[in-house]
Amino acid sequence: MEVSFGKEIESLRLGAGDTFHGEGILAITKALLQSGVAYVGGYQGAPVSHLLDVMVQARPYLDELGVHVEACSNEASAAAMLGASIHYPLRGAVTWKSIVGTNVAADALSNLCSPGVTGGALIVVGEDYGEGASVIQERTHAFALKSSMCLLDPRPDLAVMTRMVEHGFRLSEASNMPAILELRIRACHVRGSFEARDNVPPPVSTRALMENPAGFDYMRLAHPPVTFRHEKLKGEQRLPAARQYILDNQLNELFPGRHDDVGIIVQGGVYNALVRSLQQLGLADAFGATEIPLLVLNVTYPLVPEQVADFCAGKRAVLVVEEGQPEFIEQEIATLLRRRDVQARLHGKDLLPSGGEYTVEVLATGLTQFAARYLPDAADEEASRWLAANLERRQAAAAALAKPLPVRPPGFCVGCPERPVFSALKLAQQQIGNVHIAADIGCHAFGTFEPFSMGHSILGYGMSLASRAGVSPMMQRRTLAIMGDGGFWHNGLLTGVQSALFNGDDAVLLIFKNGYTSATGTQEILSTPAEDAKFNAADKGKSLVHTNQTIESALKGLGVQWLRTVHTYEVEKMRATLTEAFTSPFDGLKVIVAEGECQLERQRRLKPWLASLLQKGERVVRVKYGVDEDVCNGDHACIRLSGCPTLTLKDNPDPLKVDPVATVIDGCVGCGLCGANAHAATLCPSFYRAEVVQNPKWHERLFHSFRRAVVRALQPA
Ligand code: SF4
Numbered sequence: 133m134e135v136s137f138g139k140e141i142e143s144l145r146l147g148a149g150d151t152f153h154g155e156g157i158l159a160i161t162k163a164l165l166q167s168g169v170a171y172v173g174g175y176q177g178a179p180v181s182h183l184l185d186v187m188v189q190a191r192p193y194l195d196e197l198g199v200h201v202e203a204c205s206n207e208a209s210a211a212a213m214l215g216a217s218i219h220y221p222l223r224g225a226v227t228w229k230s231i232v233g234t235n236v237a238a239d240a241l242s243n244l245c246s247p248g249v250t251g252g253a254l255i256v257v258g259e260d261y262g263e264g265a266s267v268i269q270e271r272t273h274a275f276a277l278k279s280s281m282c283l284l285d286p287r288p289d290l291a292v293m294t295r296m297v298e299h300g301f302r303l304s305e306a307s308n309m310p311a312i313l314e315l316r317i318r319a320c321h322v323r324g325s326f327e328a329r330d331n332v333p334p335p336v337s338t339r340a341l342m343e344n345p346a347g348f349d350y351m352r353l354a355h356p357p358v359t360f361r362h363e364k365l366k367g368e369q370r371l372p373a374a375r376q377y378i379l380d381n382q383l384n385e386l387f388p389g390r391h392d393d394v395g396i397i398v399q400g401g402v403y404n405a406l407v408r409s410l411q412q413l414g415l416a417d418a419f420g421a422t423e424i425p426l427l428v429l430n431v432t433y434p435l436v437p438e439q440v441a442d443f444c445a446g447k448r449a450v451l452v453v454e455e456g457q458p459e460f461i462e463q464e465i466a467t468l469l470r471r472r473d474v475q476a477r478l479h480g481k482d483l484l485p486s487g488g489e490y491t492v493e494v495l496a497t498g499l500t501q502f503a504a505r506y507l508p509d510a511a512d513e514e515a516s517r518w519l520a521a522n523l524e525r526r527q528a529a530a531a532a533l534a535k536p537l538p539v540r541p542p543g544f545c546v547g548c549p550e551r552p553v554f555s556a557l558k559l560a561q562q563q564i565g566n567v568h569i570a571a572d573i574g575c576h577a578f579g580t581f582e583p584f585s586m587g588h589s590i591l592g593y594g595m596s597l598a599s600r601a602g603v604s605p606m607m608q609r610r611t612l613a614i615m616g617d618g619g620f621w622h623n624g625l626l627t628g629v630q631s632a633l634f635n636g637d638d639a640v641l642l643i644f645k646n647g648y649t650s651a652t653g654t655q656e657i658l659s660t661p662a663e664d665a666k667f668n669a670a671d672k673g674k675s676l677v678h679t680n681q682t683i684e685s686a687l688k689g690l691g692v693q694w695l696r697t698v699h700t701y702e703v704e705k706m707r708a709t710l711t712e713a714f715t716s717p718f719d720g721l722k723v724i725v726a727e728g729e730c731q732l733e734r735q736r737r738l739k740p741w742l743a744s745l746l747q748k749g750e751r752v753v754r755v756k757y758g759v760d761e762d763v764c765n766g767d768h769a770c771i772r773l774s775g776c777p778t779l780t781l782k783d784n785p786d787p788l789k790v791d792p793v794a795t796v797i798d799g800c801v802g803c804g805l806c807g808a809n810a811h812a813a814t815l816c817p818s819f820y821r822a823e824v825v826q827n828p829k830w831h832e833r834l835f836h837s838f839r840r841a842v843v844r845a846l847q848p849a
Pocket residue numbers: 543544545547548549550575646650651730731732733
């Protein structure tokens with residue numbers, strides 16, 4: 133059961149005369165349909181998960197249009213899907229999170245870019261860069277440069293963003309180069325509106341099938357000797373064609389300003405922050421009218437040399453605002469200005485930081501220096517005071533706290549099935565000693581935070597088992613690799629399991645089988661329990677391929693001989709199984725499948741069902757755990773073993789004791805871990821399990837009244 137996107141799907145049906153209101157990423161989704169896209173694929177990941185989630189759930193409507201949607205197994209398969217546009221006049225779009233997804237897709241992208249495309253190929257990447265990022269900080273720009281792909285970086289305004297989708301396809305077709313549409317986190321979530329157009333059913337589609345395959349054409353293969361020709365085509369034909377298209381269609385925007393002896397060249401995606409900081413300096417008004425001329429690059433690769441040179445000609449100085457490093461754009465501009473002998477002084481990374489998100493304050497700091505140097509009369513003193521005041525405010529706040537605030541890292545959801553496994557692992561290591569733990573991408577990466585702090589490395593999605601291959605042979609104790617079922621299907625099965633089996637590695641792999649790729653938004657996967665896996669069946673009438681046993685079956689099929697499936701909440705059994713895996717005489721790969729449904733999904737399913745029972749007046753039992761404050765000895769071992777946010781502290785009711793006692797607050801979902809931990813670690817007997825009965829039966833009410841009367845009678849007056 134995934135989140136339902138019914139409202140969003142409705143907005144995909146808007147047509148000419150309607151105004152679309154909503155988030156940036158949904159606007160992009162709508163623009164794909166307005167552009168006559170024939171097929172859509174991708175792999176989910178913030179901040180672009182929404183695009184694929186909505187498309188997958190909109191399948192019945194997309195079927196009406198003849199658009200095919202594929203939830204790909206990873207980014208490499210999504211990139212390879214674009215191969216459809218090499219021969220055929222099919223517009224295709226795929227999406228993923230970058231930089232990580234682009235790394236995974238790199239091989240297929242290179243092989244796509246070499247022969248080039250006939251139909252427009254658009255890759256919508258969520259550039260997960262800056263303050264809200266969850267991955268390594270690198271730039272997709274490098275891939276556009278190395279493989280020769282157009283790179284669109286639209287100004288975060290829904291009308292511009294959707295226009296760039298439509299131009300992206302045409303640019304790709306005009307140049308035969310695939311195009312990347314780069315969306316920063318803020319652009320994905322920016323809200324606004326644009327005038328919708330009718331969706332365009334693709335001329336070749338699932339409803340209008342091609343009669344014959346394309347003829348054989350060696351030029352369309354990424355294979356020597358034609359790859360040498362492809363390299364020439366990139367430089368001699370494709371890039372010039374792309375530049376011409378960019379110029380002819382004015383994809384980059386020029387904003388004039390009265391100080392025309394200076395200028396700023398900015399990536400489209402950073403435009404909003406730049407204009408806001410110009411406003412702070414008194415160099416732009418509230419509507420964005422700027423006093424310094426701007427060249428806004430909605431296409432950051434390829435640059436159009438004549439356009440940049442024309443903009444810079446006759447200016448004393450130009451500032452390049454380019455987020456991230458290395459400064460690819462600035463370097464290219466420096467080269468092209470030098471070659472054309474344009475004498476404008478070039479600034480960029482000398483005034484702005486080399487890395488990190490360009491927030492309004494960061495930009496204002498660099499702009500202040502630029503303005504002080506070239507526009508001393510125009511620079512607003514108010515702005516310098518504003519910047520200085522911000523700094524003072526921050527310093528004062530830090531001083532007032534006396535010491536830094538405790539860090540608040542993210543953690544497992546309340547009742548998460550993965551938490552008990554880390555409790556068990558803690559207990560197992562108490563027994564056998566610490567082991568090297570190769571961690572992975574997914575919710576289980578929260579195990580690297582307190583109170584577990586487990587994991588030595590993270591090398592990529594599904595890469596944990598592969599990443600311990602060099603460690604295992606050097607270590608007295610066996611190593612442990614942890615991955616989720618999402619990572620297992622994304623990459624782990626082949627990259628890790630196959631390699632470990634082939635090399636006869638003696639290692640332990642723990643797979644979290646919670647039924648979904650939870651960390652990216654609980655999307656369904658091959659091993660999602662059949663009753664929940666609906667998208668394949670619902671709209672196609674096909675039987676479900678999902679079974680709950682596919683991970684174990686796949687492992688057995690590959691030849692894994694030591695395989696155990698343990699329910700995650702059975703802490704004692706999990707501890708014993710881990711200990712067995714680390715100490716067993718079996719020499720080879722040992723796999724433990726830790727089974728327990730993602731609690732987030734479980735609650736999504738249970739809550740409406742329980743609410744409907746309550747509404748009908750039916751009996752509902754809710755399990756809750758609690759701590760007897762008179763018994764709790766205040767050592768907090770339970771908290772160090774669990775980390776559940778609803779297991780917390782409160783003041784000790786005993787005036788003679790200073791240590792706070794443990795307590796369970798109302799959010800407890802009764803997962804049972806508290807009881808299991810108390811048993812497995814032989815903790816103090818202060819935990820109790822209570823059943824909260826709503827709409828009780830008559831005999832339960834009667835029994836309850838009797839019990840209360842007895843308790844009252846036993847209590848001193
Ligand atoms: S989303 Fe699911 S798997 Fe992830 S932390 Fe929450 S309960 Fe655990």
